[in-house]
Amino acid sequence: MNSYEKAVLESIITKGANASQIAQMKGLDVSGIFSAIESLKEKGAVEAQAVETTLYELSAEGEHCVGAGLPEENVTRKAAEKNGCPLDALSDAERKIGLSWAIKKGLVGISEGRVKATAKGLEMIEKGYTLREKLKAKEHNDELVKRGLLVQKKVKDVVVRITPAGKKMLAEEPKEAGTGAIDKLTHKDIVSGGWKGKLFKAYNVSAAGEMPQYGRENILRRFRKRISEIFTEMGFEEMEGGLVESAFWNFDALFQPQDHPARELADTFYLKGPARIKLSKDAPISKVREVHLEKWGGHWSLDEAEKAILRTHTTAVSSRKLSELNVPQGKFFAIGRIFRNEAIDYKHLAEFHQVEGIIAWDKANFRNLLWVLREFYRKLGFEKILFKPSYFPYTEPSLEIHAYFKEKKMWVELGGAGIFREEVCYPLFGRYPVLAWGLSLERPLMIMLGIEDIRAFYRNDLRELEKYKEGTLTWLFE
Amino acid sequence: MAVLRANANDLIQLCNNEINEKEIASLLDSIGAPLDGKEDGTLLVEVTPNRPDYLAVEGIAYSLLCFVGKRPKIPEEISQSGLVVEAGKVASRPYIAALVAKDVSMGEAAIEGLMQFQEKIHDTFGRKRKKIAIGMHDLDTVEGKKIRYYAGTGNEKFVPLFESEEMSAKEVLLRTEKGKEFAHIIQREYPIVADEKGVMSFPPILNSERTKVRSGTRNIFVDITGTDRKSVENAACIIAMALSMRGGKIQSVDVKYDKETIRLPNMRRKSQEFSFDAVNSILGAQFSRKDICALLHRTGVDVVDERGRTVAYYPPWRVDIFGNSDIAEDVAIAYGYNNFEPEKPELFTVGKDTQGVRKLLRELMLSLGYSEINTFVLSNEREEYQKLGLDIDTPCVKIANPLTTDNTMLRTSLVPSMLRTIVQNKKYRLPLRLFEIGEVVHADGKTDWHLCAAIYGEEAGLESISGMMKLLLDRFGMEYEAEGFSMPFMIDGRCARVRMKNGSALIGEVHPEILERFGLEYPVAIVEVGIIKGF
Structure with missing residues (x-):
């Protein structure tokens, strides 16, 4: 227990108190007290509740009045002179504010152009002005607030109450060491042999010690790491790509016609700078153009294909990989950020992750695809999965993967997959087929952990994420 | 979807x-x-x-x-309606298709369905009416046998649908709801469909009130205009199928272009050659020819052997059949995806990740007691530059079509998101030790990985963070040199640029003015390193 924690427990041993009061009482800083309360909460020693309290602070004018006196006080002081004080001897400000308050409060009266202190006024001067005392003490007073001398301020505070465990902790906190008994065993004690023949002060061995702080993995990154491990265990090689892509690799190479709705502004982030990404001369531009013209008709524009975008799926990484591949077969995966021009809410983000995979192999087939997906999800802990027909412009057959969440008793769609079309495979790779999938990273984790709001993964509230203890994910590593 | x-x-x-x-x-x-x-x-x-x-x-x-084996009969041969559409030059939407359906029984559900179809096809397939727009008319109100499709001047007058007064096409764009919504599609010319009496429709905006389909309408004339001939003619095919399913007798209309005349809709089944072996090899199945034919029959596709060529004949309104894989998908859907036995691929490959240094750095940071954070790459100039006292025009990747002012660019440094994360957590137990290994994107669009680490609390200082960095670089055997540097968000004299063989890092104590701006009450020491090759 450190000195702040001790201060908190001592202050609240009899009744609850606010953090700000404790700080004031003990002459310690509030943020230190806050952090002590957090730590005591962890140990179960206190219960804390956030509240909003009202504090009063001096305004600039209030500050002035504390030193120089309130205007009515000053007027009364002048009026207490013998014969009072002529009206025109008062300054403008004194006449306007001080005089009217002084009259209102019955401290002075006016006769024959002179201001004279009343008995009440004289008494005030003798005994001191209580309103000023209140102002000095920043005590709540309606008049002072109304006159703008005190300013109301709402502050967040914490009300703390001690628990029985806390009382026990405090009681067991070592008092001054008894004469001769050793408290903290020191280096000096040991080398000097000074401990010999002495007793050791008994500690409370059942007390919770001080919890260490440690480096905690981000839950989404941890999940990502496990997925990466699963794919490498299954013999996949990782591939990576940039976040900024040309429309060519993101759409055209994947047989998405240039007037496809997904390419519209509402779904895709286009860039102002760089607005265009020049395709390298190794890119299979003419082959892709040919297949578009042949199958979609209309025209195909290089200009459109070179538009710079934020990749909308990691499949852009796959299309690049296929075109660069100089071996006839391979298994690859990628986990990366993707972007959609969507309004953000608890279900949607403009930026999230996708888990991508391809198998390029002459003998690959639909049943292989089903096997790999089933095996992947089995390793993630899903025993039941279902495949449903779906559509993507670049795969045929196409499917959706739905997984069953035992605890929630529900089916959830986790991703899409299929066999890349000949129109995709031949221009990029010269071979067919290629199995491919794009899976959600965030969604299964949200459901496993009961996270309702996808933004939690990016908010990085350490306390919020602490709820999801490593223990709850042990199955991931079995 | x-x-x-x-x-x-x-x-x-x-x-x-x-x-x-x-x-x-x-x-x-x-x-x-x-x-x-x-x-x-x-x-x-x-x-x-x-x-x-x-x-x-x-x-x-x-x-x-x-x-379920009860395929409805949709006639492939249809009679002629005798109507002719004379298609003039309409550069903005050059193609038109038309059809006639007689004796349709239009109940409430049917009309609702048809309206929904029209709306959905406009929104999706029709690319918000740009590519395709459909107009439906009561055939009995159409005057004469000759219908003209031409580019008008905008002065053509008619009473638009659900309006009571006559307007010119130009006025329709200004005064009607649909006109305002779709006015952007109209450029220079005003496409007009007209019979002998006058304007029937002003595609893709509005039809005329005169020819509208009412409850009790039995005979329907449909026009479809658009920018892509295939799509226009296919839409006609779908509508013909739908009206035919409702008991209508479909009749053709002749569309006369400058150089050719075509009879629409074309209800003949379309054909695609395919191979049984290819289907089996795509699916990894051993279906017999008979199996495949039976499965395809259930999807409305007939298989015919034409002198050794295997040809699939499929409904003319389908647009998704290009080759073997499309036929294979039909077979797989009819068989049921979940009825396939998954099969392990016998391709042996060696797994490998590319995380390398990033993985080691991450482990090292965690072992040093730093907690990992995960923040967005998308951000805005206000948060990334202005708030740190940097030039708001610092070059970076900028979004052309941002949806919100929050997401207008890609970050070039991890420092601002680190400071925001500290703010998010300042109420917890101190000190905070945080790190992120994340992407930054340079103004030219190139993505790089950076490591950013920070300490927040009484003990945060240049010494503690530079000690940490020295440890990192030492672990990777990297030599470096630090020299004084000035950054608007760091304290002068407590900020250094660190140069490695082919990279650099920034290290320092954040200026209290910035701390105040972020509402932070303890010092922050921070380091950002580019994770480069050779690390």
Whole structure:
């Protein structure tokens, strides 16, 4: 227990108190007290509740009045002179504010152009002005607030109450060491042999010690790491790509016609700078153009294909990989950020992750695809999965993967997959087929952990994420 | 993905009561139009963009009936209506298709369905009316046999649908709701469809009140205009199928272009050559020819052997069949995806990740007691630059079409998101030790990985963070040199640029003015390193 924690427990041993009061009482800083309360909460020693309290602070004018006196006080002081004080001897400000308050409060009266202190006024001067005392003490007073001398301020505070465990902790906190008994065993004690023949002060061995702080993995990154491990265990090689892509690799190479709705502004982030990404001369531009013209008709524009975008799926990484591949077969995966021009809410983000995979192999087939997906999800802990027909412009057959969440008793769609079309495979790779999938990273984790709001993964509230203890994910590593 | 709202009773009636409501969900899966949900009496059906025919409830009924072996007869040969469309030069939407349906029984559900189809096809397949727009008319109000399609001047007058006064096409764009919504499509010329009496429609904006379809309308004339001939003619085909499913007799219309005349709609089945072996090899299956023919029959496709060539004849309104893989998908859907036995691929490869240094750095940071954070790459100039006292015009990747002012650029440094994360956590136990290994994107669009680490609390200082960095670089055997540097958000004299062999790092104590701006009450020491090759 450190000195702040001790201060908190001592202050609240009899009744609850606010953090700000404790700080004031003990002459310690509030943020230190806050952090002590957090730590005591962890140990179960206190219960804390956030509240909003009202504090009063001096305004600039209030500050002035504390030193120089309130205007009515000053007027009364002048009026207490013998014969009072002529009206025109008062300054403008004194006449306007001080005089009217002084009259209102019955401290002075006016006769024959002179201001004279009343008995009440004289008494005030003798005994001191209580309103000023209140102002000095920043005590709540309606008049002072109304006159703008005190300013109301709402502050967040914490009300703390001690628990029985806390009382026990405090009681067991070592008092001054008894004469001769050793408290903290020191280096000096040991080398000097000074401990010999002495007793050791008994500690409370059942007390919770001080919890260490440690480096905690981000839950989404941890999940990502496990997925990466699963794919490498299954013999996949990782591939990576940039976040900024040309429309060519993101759409055209994947047989998405240039007037496809997904390419519209509402779904895709286009860039102002760089607005265009020049395709390298190794890119299979003419082959892709040919297949578009042949199958979609209309025209195909290089200009459109070179538009710079934020990749909308990691499949852009796959299309690049296929075109660069100089071996006839391979298994690859990628986990990366993707972007959609969507309004953000608890279900949607403009930026999230996708888990991508391809198998390029002459003998690959639909049943292989089903096997790999089933095996992947089995390793993630899903025993039941279902495949449903779906559509993507670049795969045929196409499917959706739905997984069953035992605890929630529900089916959830986790991703899409299929066999890349000949129109995709031949221009990029010269071979067919290629199995491919794009899976959600965030969604299964949200459901496993009961996270309702996808933004939690990016908010990085350490306390919020602490709820999801490593223990709850042990199955991931079995 | 579009969702069709189908009236369940109407769908069952269209299926001649061959299918009950219980069977519908699993059958919808089997025809590739999965059920998304149910709202009293309405089925929500997912429609993928390759099946515009499913945007019409009649198209779904057709496929369901095929699947249960009761394929409806949609005549391939149709009689002529005698109507001719003379298509002039309309550069902005050069193509038109038309058809006539007689003796259609249009109940409420049918009219609702047709309107929904029109709306959905406009929104999806029709690219918000730009590519395709459909107009439906009461044939009995059409005067004469000759219909003209031409580019007008905008002064053509007519009473638009649901209006009571006459307006010119130009006025329609200014005064009607649809006109305002779609005015951007009209450029220079005003496409007009007119009979002998005058304007029938002003595609893709509005039809005329005169020729509108009313309850009790039995005979319908449909015009479809657009920018792509295939799409326009295909839409005509889908509408013809839908009206035919409603008992209508479809009749053709001759469309006369400058150099050719075509008779539409073309209801002849389309053909695609394929190979049984290719289908089996795609699916990894050993279906017999008979199996494949039977499965395809359930999807409405007939297989014919034409002198050794295997040809699939499929409904003319389908647009998703290009080759073997499309035929294979039809076979797989009819067989049921979940009835396939998954098979382990016998391809041996060695697994490998590319995380390398990033993985080691991450482990090292965690072992040093730093907690990992994960923040967005998308941000805005205000948060990334202005708040740190940097030039708001610092070069970076900028979004051309931002949806919000929050996401207008990509970050070039991890420092601002680190400071925001500290703010998020300042109320917790101190000190905070945080790190992120994340992407930054340079103004030229190149993505790089950076490591950023920070300490927040009484003990945060240049010494503690530079000690940490020294440890990192030492672990990787990297030599470095630090020199004084000035950054608007760091304290002068406590900020250094660190140079390594082919990279650099920034290290320092954040200036209290910035701390104040962020509402932070303890010092922050921070380091950002580019993770480069050779690390």
